[in-house]
Amino acid sequence: MRRFFRIFTFCLGVIAIVGGGAFLIVHPATPLPDHWNPIKPMRISDPVTPLTSWKLSRVGNDPEHCPAVLEDGARFDILSDFRVSDACHIETRVRTTALANVALRSTETRCDTALTTALWLEHGVQPAAQDIFGQRVASIRTQGSYNCRTIGGSSRMSTHATAAAIDVAGFTLADGTRIELLDDWGDGGPKGAFLARVRDASCDWYATTLGPDYNRAHADHFHLQTRGWGLCR
Numbered sequence: 001m002r003r004f005f006r007i008f009t010f011c012l013g014v015i016a017i018v019g020g021g022a023f024l025i026v027h028p029a030t031p032l033p034d035h036w037n038p039i040k041p042m043r044i045s046d047p048v049t050p051l052t053s054w055k056l057s058r059v060g061n062d063p064e065h066c067p068a069v070l071e072d073g074a075r076f077d078i079l080s081d082f083r084v085s086d087a088c089h090i091e092t093r094v095r096t097t098a099l100a101n102v103a104l105r106s107t108e109t110r111c112d113t114a115l116t117t118a119l120w121l122e123h124g125v126q127p128a129a130q131d132i133f134g135q136r137v138a139s140i141r142t143q144g145s146y147n148c149r150t151i152g153g154s155s156r157m158s159t160h161a162t163a164a165a166i167d168v169a170g171f172t173l174a175d176g177t178r179i180e181l182l183d184d185w186g187d188g189g190p191k192g193a194f195l196a197r198v199r200d201a202s203c204d205w206y207a208t209t210l211g212p213d214y215n216r217a218h219a220d221h222f223h224l225q226t227r228g229w230g231l232c233r
């Protein structure tokens with residue numbers, strides 16, 4: 001009899017936890033904030049939680065949902081997919097001139113590359129600019145995303161050939177101050193500190209970051225790549 005009650009109580013507990021969890025996730029009046037709710041779409045401005053990168057991975061390749069999420073503070077056009085060959089193409093293609101309220105020169109890229117960049121700007125670059133300079137970053141200088149080419153000195157295709165990477169060479173603050181990787185990396189002052197911090201923050205969002213610490217080919221830009229895994233230098 002006692003064994004029966006133990007099993008009965010255990011089953012009730014499981015039902016309460018599963019039922020309570022389901023209630024929290026699906027009930028329209030749930031007290032669970034959206035950024036902790038796996039079925040709620042992500043927003044760029046949501047606080048970052050352990051669910052954020054999982055939500056990004058689900059939405060990034062979705063041609064319908066990715067542009068909807070990107071919209072927050074962005075200016076962009078949705079373009080049809082572009083295909084030169086198996087090696088060179090842009091899926092979920094967008095052309096953007098602003099991401100997360102930061103201007104950039106017109107850049108064609110994949111939606112998930114744009115979205116990842118928006119998240120880095122919002123949660124990595126702007127907090128660093130506020131802490132170090134007390135103001136926002138107004139624009140970034142990109143060196144493009146799509147480029148049908150091999151990695152320098154090898155026969156392997158670059159992630160730029162599928163627009164899964166974007167190169168960023170500098171930042172302009174709201175007061176017009178310019179910060180350039182080529183001039184300011186490692187300068188021992190606030191600009192160098194800012195660049196080191198945004199490089200470190202990029203590694204939370206991109207699969208690979210290559211900058212001046214990696215090699216001389218990256219002395220003047222960060223190569224920020226959403227595919228593959230590994231380096232953050």
Ligand SMILES: [Zn+2]
Nearest residue numbers: 165166167223
């Ligand atoms: Zn690059």
